[in-house]
Amino acid sequence: KDVGVRRDGRELFAGASFQLHPGHKVGLTGNNGTGKSTLFALLLTQMGTGDTEVTLDKGEVSIPDSWHVAHMAQEVGATTQSAIDYVLSGDEQWYEINAALNGLGIDSDTVRIKTSQHELPVEGFSGGWRMRLNLAKTLMSRADLMLLDEPTNHLDLDAILWLETWINAYMGLVIVISHDQAFLDA
Numbered sequence: 001k002d003v004g005v006r007r008d009g010r011e012l013f014a015g016a017s018f019q020l021h022p023g024h025k026v027g028l029t030g031n032n033g034t035g036k037s038t039l040f041a042l043l044l045t046q047m048g049t050g051d052t053e054v055t056l057d058k059g060e061v062s063i064p065d066s067w068h069v070a071h072m073a074q075e076v077g078a079t080t081q082s083a084i085d086y087v088l089s090g091d092e093q094w095y096e097i098n099a100a101l102n103g104l105g106i107d108s109d110t111v112r113i114k115t116s117q118h119e120l121p122v123e124g125f126s127g128g129w130r131m132r133l134n135l136a137k138t139l140m141s142r143a144d145l146m147l148l149d150e151p152t153n154h155l156d157l158d159a160i161l162w163l164e165t166w167i168n169a170y171m172g173l174v175i176v177i178s179h180d181q182a183f184l185d186a
Contacts, residue, residue, distance in 0.1 A: 004058030005035070005042060012038055016059070022144065025167060026175045027184035036177045037074075040147045043175075044071060047145075063145070070143035074150050076130040078123035083133055086122050090140030128154035139166065148176045152183050 003016040012035035020026060028036045041054040046061045047069050070090065079086065089095050122133060131154045138146065148167075152160050164186040167174050178184050 001062070002059040003042075003056060003061065005038060005054065006057050007035075007038055007054070014058075020173055020175075022173050023171060024173050025170075026173075028175065028177045029179055029181075029184060037149060040071065040149060040175070040177070043145070043147065044069065067144035068142060069145045069147065070138045070141035071147040072135055072138040072149055072151055074131075074153070076122070076127075076134045081122055082119050083122055083125065084118040086133055087136040087140060090137035091142060093142060132159075135163075144172045146170065146172055146174045148174065148178075150177055150179075152178060152180050 001017050003013050004011070005013045028039065030036055038054055041052045042056070042061065043063070044051075045054045046063055047067070049069055049071070081089070088098075122130060125133065135148075135151050135155075138148065151163060155163065160180075160183060164183060167176070168186075176184070
């Protein structure tokens with residue numbers, strides 16, 4: 001409500017107000033440097049999960065305390081975690097339960113489909129494939145709010161069409177940053 005944000009001495013938002021609800025699908029587009037990623041950083045900061053802290057100069061942001069957020073960033077760091085573990089860790093509840101069951105000697109890995117590529121470390125994949133892994137991890141989460149930053153980058157047409165269908169069926173709130181007009185329209 002009436003949000004104002006400045007970054008590097010430049011005003012990005014002034015008097016911005018909006019209200020969003022579960023089931024809404026919101027697309028953000030615009031030139032680089034206009035504040036799209038800053039809005040994501042602001043929402044993540046307000047939920048206590050952001051890597052980069054963005055503070056409000058004015059106004060307020062209200063997000064239900066019970067909400068969980070999933071964020072697909074534009075960059076994925078190198079990690080030695082296997083690709084399958086990286087993706088499955090998006091569903092934190094499943095991942096914790098799975099680890100607990102394995103600790104008891106119960107084989108709970110029936111969800112896993114193991115192939116040689118799935119067991120490779122994330123750092124062994126190209127930047128484009130890391131982005132796909134990042135998207136898969138984000139979509140695995142049980143989030144109420146999903147923030148997708150340029151999710152169609154590095155996807156072929158079939159994958160983009162699949163993602164459109166997935167987002168449209170998603171019950172939570174989705175905010176997408178994209179320059180792909182056809183994707184946003186769908």
